[in-house]
Amino acid sequence: MLPTIEWKDDAVVMIDQRKLPASEIYVSCKTAQEVARAIKTMVIRGAPAIGVAAAMGIALGMRRSKATGTKQFATEFQKLCELMAATRPTAVNLFWAIERMKRVFAEAAQGGCSVEEIRQRLEADARRIHDEDVASCRTMGAFGAELVPEQARILTHCNAGALATAGYGTALGVIRAAAEQGKKVAVLADETRPFLQGARLTAWELVKDGIDTTVITDNMAASMMRLGNVDLVVVGADRIAANGDVANKIGTYGVAVLARAHEIPFYVAAPLSTIDLQTPDGSTIPIEERNDREVTHVGANRLTPEGARIRNPAFDVTPAKYITAIITERGVARAPYHESLAELVNRGQEAGGRWQQEAGTRP
Numbered sequence: 001m002l003p004t005i006e007w008k009d010d011a012v013v014m015i016d017q018r019k020l021p022a023s024e025i026y027v028s029c030k031t032a033q034e035v036a037r038a039i040k041t042m043v044i045r046g047a048p049a050i051g052v053a054a055a056m057g058i059a060l061g062m063r064r065s066k067a068t069g070t071k072q073f074a075t076e077f078q079k080l081c082e083l084m085a086a087t088r089p090t091a092v093n094l095f096w097a098i099e100r101m102k103r104v105f106a107e108a109a110q111g112g113c114s115v116e117e118i119r120q121r122l123e124a125d126a127r128r129i130h131d132e133d134v135a136s137c138r139t140m141g142a143f144g145a146e147l148v149p150e151q152a153r154i155l156t157h158c159n160a161g162a163l164a165t166a167g168y169g170t171a172l173g174v175i176r177a178a179a180e181q182g183k184k185v186a187v188l189a190d191e192t193r194p195f196l197q198g199a200r201l202t203a204w205e206l207v208k209d210g211i212d213t214t215v216i217t218d219n220m221a222a223s224m225m226r227l228g229n230v231d232l233v234v235v236g237a238d239r240i241a242a243n244g245d246v247a248n249k250i251g252t253y254g255v256a257v258l259a260r261a262h263e264i265p266f267y268v269a270a271p272l273s274t275i276d277l278q279t280p281d282g283s284t285i286p287i288e289e290r291n292d293r294e295v296t297h298v299g300a301n302r303l304t305p306e307g308a309r310i311r312n313p314a315f316d317v318t319p320a321k322y323i324t325a326i327i328t329e330r331g332v333a334r335a336p337y338h339e340s341l342a343e344l345v346n347r348g349q350e351a352g353g354r355w356q357q358e359a360g361t362r363p
Helices: 032-040 047-063 070-085 092-110 115-145 171-180 197-208 218-226 252-261 337-359
Strands: 005-008 011-015 026-029 151-156 184-190 212-216 232-235 239-241 246-249 266-269 315-318 325-328 331-333
Touching: 005 047, 005 115, 011 047, 026 032, 032 047, 032 070, 047 070, 047 092, 047 115, 070 092, 070 115, 092 115, 115 171, 115 266, 115 325, 115 331, 151 171, 151 218, 171 184, 171 197, 171 232, 171 266, 184 197, 184 218, 197 212, 212 218, 218 252, 232 252, 246 252, 252 266, 252 315, 325 337, 331 337
Parallel strands: 151 184, 151 232, 184 212, 232 266, 266 325
Antiparallel strands: 005 011, 011 026, 239 246, 246 315, 325 331
């Protein structure tokens, strides 16, 4: 399994996704601040992966704290949570992981745990979040593979693979699971301007797995659909609203509209931690605007003239009406999404509550 992010000794180690596919370089973050910088600068990216990174970053920061009393320890913990929350605004998994770490801290403190015991609990839960993500991706992949025909040409946008998670992937997890079942799958990977996650990352992952992969520019998708070269679309998500609206990498909305026009199924694969029932619809999802240079340059080469204004929203919102189904580790949700998503989240919370009780912690 591709090691996207790992806890090694006293550091959080992650593959530098900015360097792929030219170089496979790993970055060792030894402080919480370095983890936060890695998230913000996209050393690590992908909604589930940055949630794991945030949890590990908080645990790492608290391990290095010099505090001896719980009051000072709690103050430092709150500052680290705020540091992680300020890195990227759209992916809800980031905030889900922070809130989970806050619950672990609060329960340990209320239970009279020492500073050292709180440290240990935070680190244990950060590791657990990592392992749960890998397991959920594999389960999600199995559910999604059932929707893939025996022979399928699959279009995907951005990178929702092992690199976007703790391992295996969401959208690419569906593709991997279908291939593991012996289905004959071929992938069309949108290059995904401006950061080229599809061309650089998705293609790199799938080629390493021996899966038939063709990279296309984003503006080729419509033509490929018209020519009958796409049987289904599978993408990931950074936040899913209660009504089923989905925020994902910029360009996803256009692909969904094209899929509907060509009567092609459009699937979203994401863990329950990506579902935000507190956000009623996509209109209130914050959309991150990134640096102009991602658009104006490729490496050192400038593409646009000086003086031209630039827009660089990193995400867009796909309305639920364009989505055939949403694949999670608890099953597949279909319209009406405000009912099916809530049911899956409640089912997941019940299972999580049982697990926590068995582990000796409060839900």
